[in-house]
Amino acid sequence: MMSEKETPAVEENKKSLNFIEQIVEKDLKEGKNGGRVQTRFPPEPNGYLHIGHAKAVCIDFGIAERYGGICNLRFDDTNPVKEDVEYVDSIMEDIQWLGFQWKNVFYASDYFQQLWDFAVRLIKEGKAYVDEQSAEEIARQKGTPTVPGTPSPYRDRPIEESLDLFYKMNSGEIPEGKMVLRAKIDMASPNMHFRDPIMYRVIHIPHHRTGTTWKAYPMYDFAHGQSDYFEGVTHSICTLEFEVHRPLYDWFIDQLATDDYRPRQYEFNRLNMTYTMMSKRKLLQLVQEKLVSGWDDPRMPTLCGLRRRGYTPESIRNFVDSIGYTKYDGIIDVSLLEHAVRDDLNKKAVRVSGVIDPVKLILTNYPEGKTEEVEMVNNPEDESMGSRMVKFTRELWIEREDFMEVAPKKYYRLTPGNEVRLKGAYIVKCTGCKKDENGNVTEVYAEYDPQTRSGMPEANRKVKGTIHWVSVQHAIDAEVRLYDRLFLVEDPAAEKEKDFRELLNPDSLIVKRNCKVEEYLASAKPLDSFQFQRIGYFNVDPDTTDGRLVFNRTVALKDSWKKQSN
Numbered sequence: 001m002m003s004e005k006e007t008p009a010v011e012e013n014k015k016s017l018n019f020i021e022q023i024v025e026k027d028l029k030e031g032k033n034g035g036r037v038q039t040r041f042p043p044e045p046n047g048y049l050h051i052g053h054a055k056a057v058c059i060d061f062g063i064a065e066r067y068g069g070i071c072n073l074r075f076d077d078t079n080p081v082k083e084d085v086e087y088v089d090s091i092m093e094d095i096q097w098l099g100f101q102w103k104n105v106f107y108a109s110d111y112f113q114q115l116w117d118f119a120v121r122l123i124k125e126g127k128a129y130v131d132e133q134s135a136e137e138i139a140r141q142k143g144t145p146t147v148p149g150t151p152s153p154y155r156d157r158p159i160e161e162s163l164d165l166f167y168k169m170n171s172g173e174i175p176e177g178k179m180v181l182r183a184k185i186d187m188a189s190p191n192m193h194f195r196d197p198i199m200y201r202v203i204h205i206p207h208h209r210t211g212t213t214w215k216a217y218p219m220y221d222f223a224h225g226q227s228d229y230f231e232g233v234t235h236s237i238c239t240l241e242f243e244v245h246r247p248l249y250d251w252f253i254d255q256l257a258t259d260d261y262r263p264r265q266y267e268f269n270r271l272n273m274t275y276t277m278m279s280k281r282k283l284l285q286l287v288q289e290k291l292v293s294g295w296d297d298p299r300m301p302t303l304c305g306l307r308r309r310g311y312t313p314e315s316i317r318n319f320v321d322s323i324g325y326t327k328y329d330g331i332i333d334v335s336l337l338e339h340a341v342r343d344d345l346n347k348k349a350v351r352v353s354g355v356i357d358p359v360k361l362i363l364t365n366y367p368e369g370k371t372e373e374v375e376m377v378n379n380p381e382d383e384s385m386g387s388r389m390v391k392f393t394r395e396l397w398i399e400r401e402d403f404m405e406v407a408p409k410k411y412y413r414l415t416p417g418n419e420v421r422l423k424g425a426y427i428v429k430c431t432g433c434k435k436d437e438n439g440n441v442t443e444v445y446a447e448y449d450p451q452t453r454s455g456m457p458e459a460n461r462k463v464k465g466t467i468h469w470v471s472v473q474h475a476i477d478a479e480v481r482l483y484d485r486l487f488l489v490e491d492p493a494a495e496k497e498k499d500f501r502e503l504l505n506p507d508s509l510i511v512k513r514n515c516k517v518e519e520y521l522a523s524a525k526p527l528d529s530f531q532f533q534r535i536g537y538f539n540v541d542p543d544t545t546d547g548r549l550v551f552n553r554t555v556a557l558k559d560s561w562k563k564q565s566n
Contacts, residue, residue: 018268020237020266021063024037033234037068037234038231039069039070039071040106040228040236042075042227044075044078044082045077045083045208047280047295048091048302048304049090050300050303051273051302054303054316054317054320056238058320063237064103070103074105074106074107074227074231076220077207078109078218099313108218111223111227118256126184129154129155130162131180132179138198143187143192145192148188165179169215170214174215175202176204180200181199197219197248221248221252222252225250225263228253229257232263235263236266237267237268238267239269240270240327242265250265269325269329271320271332272491273333273337274331274334274335274491275334275486275489275490277500278493283295283302298481298552308527308541310537310538315340315345322336331491334485345531345537349379349531351376352521354478354518354521355469355515355517356482356532359397359400360395361395361414362394366448367394368394371391371471372391373390374425374454375424376423392425396469396470398414398468400441402414403415403441412465414465415430416431417430421463424454427449428447428448430446431447468533471518475516475518476549477549478515478550479513480515480553481509481512481550483554486504517549521549524544526540527540536555537553
C-alpha cells in the first residue's frame, strides 16, 4: 500500500494520471493483490527494441517505480526460429540506457515444464486435443467473424490418444506442421480467438537456452498469461491489438488458478510515428539488404540507432510522457520527438564551432602570425558550465553559404561591402573574394575592426549578421554525417500499393568529409553531444578513431521539414 507520505503527491498529480495509473491507484485503494504492484516487460528476442517499445518500457517500469512495486524483464522465447542471444543482450542494454532496472530476469522457457504440465492437465480434463489438420484446413474450419466455425474431425478423439500424440510431438517423432495441440472451447464463439485456439506446435530447431530438450513449443496466447500467473504479475500491460485476446487470456488463467489471485491485462495505444517504419520484419529487411548500415544505423527507429545518432534517454522518456497513453490509435508527428531532443540538448550541450562546408576567410589587415584568444560561453542556458578560450587568427574557416558575391536584399552575411560579427570576436567588412578557374570561390577577404572585439566598448555597434568560424591554424579535420528522415512519406506503412523500398529518402544520409572543427573537440569521446553553433546538434560517432573524428547530426536547430510542407 502507499504510505501516508506518498499520498499527497499522488493526490496533487491526480489530474495528470493516465488511465492505467488510475486503475493502479484504484486497485491499491481497494487493497487488491494484497497491496502489491507487479508488472513485466515481455519482449520477444527476435530483433532490436525501437522507439515504439520505449513507450511500453516506460509504462511497465514506470508504473512499478511510481508505486513502489517491481517490474521483471521476461523474454518471450517461445519461437526458436527467430530468436538469438544477440537480441537478448541488446534489449537489456537498451532498457538500462533508458534509465530503468528490472527486479528479475525471466524467460518464458523457464516455464516450459509448468506449461507442459498444464497442457497435459487440460487434455486429461477433456479441454484440449491434438489436431492433425493442416494450417490451411484449420483456418477454413474456424469460419469468419459472422459465420460460426465447424468442429475439427479430431475434436472428440479419445483423451488417451491425444495424450500419446502430444508426447510424440515433443519426442521428435512428429514432423513440423503435422500436428498441433488445440484448446477445446467454443467453435461458435463470436470471438474468433475462442474457436479452439492452438496451444502448441512442433519446431525441430534447437532453442537458444533449452537446446533440443523441447520439440513442442507453446504459442504466445497460451504461454503469456500463464507466465504472468507463475510470476505473480498484478497488472499485465500491453498494446491495443491484444484487447481481443484478453478473454482467452482470462479463460486460460481461470483453468489454471487455484485461489483468488488473478493477473489482469490492460491495453494502451501503440506508438505510430510519421516518416517511420515500426515493423520488425521490414526493419530486418533494411538491415539484411544493406539499405542501412545495421540495426544501430542512426536513421533507424531502434533505440541503439537513436542512441548512436545522439538522442538522450531523457529526451525519449520526455517524448513518451508528452504523448501519453490512451485507448485509441493514432500517428504521432516525428517532429515531437525531434523537439524533445532539441529541448534536452539545449540545456546540456556545449556550444562549439564546426564548419561543414569550409571556405577560407582572410582578414587582410590582421597581423600575420598573431594569435589571440577569445572567450566563448559553453552554454548560455547554464552558467555553471562556464566558458573556454578559443584561438583567433588571421585566416579562418567559415561556411561557404555564409558568403555570396551577389546577394539578395535580406542577406545579412558576408557579401562585398557588408559587415558581420565573427561570433565572440570582431566585426569584419567583406572586401571581395578569389575564385578558381571554374568560378568557385576559394578565398573570401575582409578587414576587421580592432575596436569591436566582444567585450570592448565599441563592441556594441550593431550589425545584422553573426557567423561562426574556426581558426585555420588550429582547426581539426572531421567527417560529418548529416542524417535525415529515412522515408519520404508521412505514413510509409499506409502505402500498400508501393514497395516500402521505393519510399526511402535518397538524401537520408549525406557525408561531408572535409569539415573543420575547433581544437576543443580533440578530446571528444564517442556519444558526446555538442551544439554546432547555427547548424544543429551533433554527437561523436563510435566510428571515431585517433586522428579521425566522426560526427552525426542528431537534429537540426530548426524543423526544415515543416517549412517544406507549408
